[in-house]
Amino acid sequence: xxxxxxxxxxxxxxxxxxxxxxxxxxxxxxxxxxxxxxxxxxxxxxxxxxxxxxxxxxxxxxxxxxxxxxxxxxxxxxxxxxxxxxxxxxxxxxxxxxxxxxxxxxxxxxxxxxxxxxxxxxxxxxxxxxxxxxxxxxxxxxxxxxxxxxxxxxxxxxxxxxxxxxxxxxxxxxxxxxxxxxxxxxxxxxxxxxxxxxxxxxxxxxxxxxxxxxxxxxxxxxxxxxxxxxxxxxxxxxxxxxxxxxxxxxxxxxxxxxxxxxxxxxxxxxxxxxxxxxxxxxxxxxxxxxxxxxxxxxxxxxxxxxxxxxxxxxxxxxxxxxxxxxxxxxxxxxxxxxxxxxxxxxxxxxxxxxxxxxxxxxxxxxxxxxxxxxxxxxxxxxxxxxxxxxxxxxxxxxxxxxxxxxxxxxxxxxxxxxxxxxxxxxxxxxxxxxxxxxxxxxxxxxxxxxxxxxxxxxxxxxxxxxxxxxxxxxxxxxxxxxxxxxxxxxxxxxxxxxxxxxxxxxxxxxxxxxxxxxxxxxxxxxxxxxxxxxxxxxxxxxxxxxxxxxxxxxxxxxxxxxxxxxxxxxxxxxxxxxxxxxxxxxxxxxxxxxxxxxxxxx
Numbered sequence: 023x024x025x026x027x028x029x030x031x032x033x034x035x036x037x038x039x040x041x042x043x044x045x046x047x048x049x050x051x052x053x054x055x056x057x058x059x060x061x062x063x064x065x066x067x068x069x070x071x072x073x074x075x076x077x078x079x080x081x082x083x084x085x086x087x088x089x090x091x092x093x094x095x096x097x098x099x100x101x102x103x104x105x106x107x108x109x110x111x112x113x114x115x116x117x118x119x120x121x122x123x124x125x126x127x128x129x130x131x132x133x134x135x136x137x138x139x140x141x142x143x144x145x146x147x148x149x150x151x152x153x154x155x156x157x158x159x160x161x162x163x164x165x166x167x168x169x170x171x172x173x174x175x176x177x178x179x180x181x182x183x184x185x186x187x188x189x190x191x192x193x194x195x196x197x198x199x200x201x202x203x204x205x206x207x208x209x210x211x212x213x214x215x216x217x218x219x220x221x222x223x224x225x226x227x228x229x230x231x232x233x234x235x236x237x238x239x240x241x242x243x244x245x246x247x248x249x250x251x252x253x254x255x256x257x258x259x260x261x262x263x264x265x266x267x268x269x270x271x272x273x274x275x276x277x278x279x280x281x282x283x284x285x286x287x288x289x290x291x292x293x294x295x296x297x298x299x300x301x302x303x304x305x306x307x308x309x310x311x312x313x314x315x316x317x318x319x320x321x322x323x324x325x326x327x328x329x330x331x332x333x334x335x336x337x338x339x340x341x342x343x344x345x346x347x348x349x350x351x352x353x354x355x356x357x358x359x360x361x362x363x364x365x366x367x368x369x370x371x372x373x374x375x376x377x378x379x380x381x382x383x384x385x386x387x388x389x390x391x392x393x394x395x396x397x398x399x400x401x402x403x404x405x406x407x408x409x410x411x412x413x414x415x416x417x418x419x420x421x422x423x424x425x426x427x428x429x430x431x432x433x434x435x436x437x438x439x440x441x442x443x444x445x446x447x448x449x450x451x452x453x454x455x456x457x458x459x460x461x462x463x464x465x466x467x468x469x470x471x472x473x474x475x476x477x478x479x480x481x482x483x484x485x486x487x488x489x490x491x492x493x494x495x496x497x498x499x500x501x502x503x504x505x506x507x508x509x510x511x512x513x514x515x516x517x518x519x520x521x522x523x524x525x526x527x528x529x530x531x532x533x534x535x536x537x538x539x540x541x542x543x544x545x546x547x548x549x550x551x552x553x554x555x556x557x558x559x560x561x562x563x564x565x566x567x568x569x570x571x572x573x574x575x576x577x578x579x580x581x582x583x584x585x586x587x588x589x590x591x592x593x594x595x596x597x598x599x600x601x602x603x604x605x606x607x608x609x610x611x612x613x614x615x616x617x618x619x620x621x622x623x624x
Contacts, residue, residue: 023066023082027103028218031225032202032211034115035139035233036131042108044069050126051081054104057367058085058120065101070108073223080105081120087360090280107223112230116222119360124368124378132339134208134233136250136397137240142232143203143210146239148194150175152202155187157606158248158392158401166270168613176243188248188394194241206380206395248399251391256398257336261387263598265323265334267308267346268381268394276301281359285372288353293364296354304372307350311599314384320344332373334384341384341393346373387592389601408584411601414608417577417624420446424573427488428461431535438539443486443573444468448543451571451621452484456545456554458526466511466522467504467568474545474554480565481514481558489574491623493583495600497574502607505568509614512566514559523552567617570607575600575622 047069055061062084070077082103089096102119113131115122122131144150154169167190191204200213210229217225232238275282277298285296285304296304312323312331320335325348332346356375357366376382380396390401424446429439438444447469448457454471461468467483485501527548530539545551558564583593604620611618 024068024071024080025219027066027080027082027105028216029103029105029116029118029222030211030216031214031222032116032209033107033226033229034117035134035208035210035230036113036115037111037134038108038113038130039132040130042106042113042130046126046130047079047106050123051079051104053123053126054120055081055083057123057361058083058102059097059361059365060086073107073219075109075227076223077108078105078219078223079108085119087119088362090359107226109223109227109230110234112233114226114230116226124370128378133206136205138233139203139205139208139210140240140244141235141238142229143201144192144194144241144244145196146241148196148201148241149173150192150194150241150243151200152191152193154190154192155247156190156394157187157609158394158399158602188392188399189244190395192244206397248392248401251398251400253341253393253398254339260336260391260398261592262314262321262334262341262384262393263387264311264385265314265321265332266311266383267376268383269305269308271381272308272376273305276305283356283375284359284363286355286357286363286369288355293355293357295363304350304354307348340380340396341382343373343377343382346376385598385602387594387598388587389593389598390587408580408587411605412577412581412584414604414618415575415577415580415620415622418446418451418621419624420450421571421573421621422623424488427486428532431532431537433535433537435535435537436539443488443571447484447486447571451569452482454480454482454545456551457543458545458551459530459539459541459543460522460526461530462532463525464521465504466508468571469543470514472545472551472555472558474558478563478565479558479561480567481512482567482569483508483512484569484571486571487574489572491576491579492574493579493594493597493600494574495596495603497572498570498600498603498607501570501572502603505570505607505618506610509568509611509616512568512614512616514555519556523548526551565617566615567619568611570618570620572620572622575620577622577624 051067051069055064065082067081069079071079080103082101084099084101086097087100089098100119103117104120104122105116107114151173152169152171153175154167156167189205191202193200193202202211203209212225276285285301286293287296310325312325314321314323314334317333320333322330323332323334325331331348333344335342335344351372354372355369356372357363357369370378382393384393392399421443423441424443425441426439427442428444429442438448452469452471454473455475456472458470459468460466460470468486469484471482471484473480483505485505487497487501489497526541528541530537530541542548542551545554583597586593608618
C-alpha cells in the first residue's frame, strides 16, 4: 500500500537536532496511531525504507473524528497519513489528518530558518502573485495583517513602508512552476498534480538542495520587508519592553469554520469545551500588551495595573513564555479539535500551547526590532536617525503654550478659550478655508477642514488632545482609535451627509452649556460651504489627511530618542510603545490612501 500513496507536493522542511533512529521512528508511529480515535489497522507502516537518496518512514490508517457541524456522538470515518523523508541533514514532513507528536518535534527537529526558505522559494526570478503580511506591532488599534493578490503584487506595495511588515506566506511564479511558502513553519508547496512516491521524494530532495544553497540570490522585493535577525547572536544585547500574545492567529485556529483546536476546562463531570462567548472573552483579554521588567534571569509581565501576570525567559534560540498567570486563562487547556473532548493525550495548558506554537510578539528598547512567529526581525527604516518617521511629525509653537484641550464654556461665548488646543487649531493649525467643529454627538473628528479654493484640494480630519509633556503612548490611544475608526468617513459622500450638514448649521454645546460658537467656523454661509464640500469630496484629485494635534508630544524629545539610538544607546520603554503605536496609525492611513500625520509642540 505504501506505493499507492499519492500526496500533493506540499511539505514541512526541518533540520535534525538529534539523530533519528529506527527505534525513535517506530515509537513515533505507534504514538500517532495510539492517540487517534478508534484507529484501524495500518494500511501501511514503513520505517526507513530507501527511496532514491532518502529514507522514508510513515503510516496510514482510518480513524474517527467529530463532525464539526453536529452536536452529539456522530463521527466521520476518515483516513490520514504521515510521511517523513530523511535526506542529508533535512527531514521533510508530508501529512494529512495526522501530525508529529509535540515531544518528537521538540526533541529532534527544528524548522528550517526563514532566510533559507527565502533563498529556496523567493528567488531573484520569482514574480509574487500572493503575499500575506504581519505588522510588527502589539497595538490593538493598528492594522495587524493584510493580504495582497494579483498578477504581480510588487506593483501594489509601497516598499518605502514595507519595513514594518513581516511576510507570513506568499505564492510566487517562477520558470519552473508556481510555489508557495510559509516561512514561520518552513512549509513549501508546488502547484500541480499528486505524485507517486519516487517523483515526490525527488521533488523534496530538490527543494532541500535549494534550502542548503547559501549562494542562491533572493528577490530584492522580499528583501524590502522586515529582515530576520540572528536571535542567538543578539540575545545578550536585547532588552524587552512589551509582550503580547498573537491573539489573531489563535482566534483563527479556534473560531474558523472547521477549527484546528478548542479550549477546554476540567469540571466535576470531566472535561468540557468552552463556549464561543468564553473563548472570545479570553482572546480579548490576551490582546492587551503587557509591560516587561527584569525578574532574575527572566522578565516579569505586568498588566496595565502593574500586577504580575506571567514571565518570559530567553533560551538559546528563542524567547520562551515560562508562565501566564492571568485568572482569565487559569485552568484553560488546548485540545486537538479532531478528537473527542477530553480524549486528547497531547492536551496542553493555554500558556504551554502559546509558547510551543511561538504565538508571541515581543518589542524591545530598540524600536527597530520585534520578535514575531518565533523569529527576531529588524525594520531598517530606522537607520539614519529615524528621519522617515520624523517626516510625519510637524511642530507648532502655539501648542507649547496650551493649558487645556477645549477650555471653559459660558452662555453666549463666541470662540474657544485662548490657551486651549481647540483654539490653536482654529487660529492657525487648520489652514483650510472651510472649517467645521464636529466635536461631540456623531463625531467624525474634532474639526474637519476642507480646502475648496486652493490646489490641491483637500479634506482634513483633526483630532485634538491636550496633556503634559511626555513620551507616553497613553495620550494617543483615544485619538488614534477615533482616527482609525473614522477613516471610512473621509469620503464625505452619501445619504449620511444630509444629517451632518443639518448638525453643522447649529451652534456648539458642551458641558451642558449652550454657546454661541458656530460649528461652521469659517467658509459660510452653509449653502456655500456645502457646495464646496460636495465638489471637493467628489473630486478625483482630492487629498485626504488625518492629523493628530497634541500638546503632550515634543518633536525635540522624539529627535533626542532617535539620536540616542543612533549613538548606540537604549531608549525608554514608553517611547518604544509610542513609536509602534504611531507607526501603526500611519500604516492604517496609508492602507486606504489617506495621509496620516502629527502636529505637536516643538
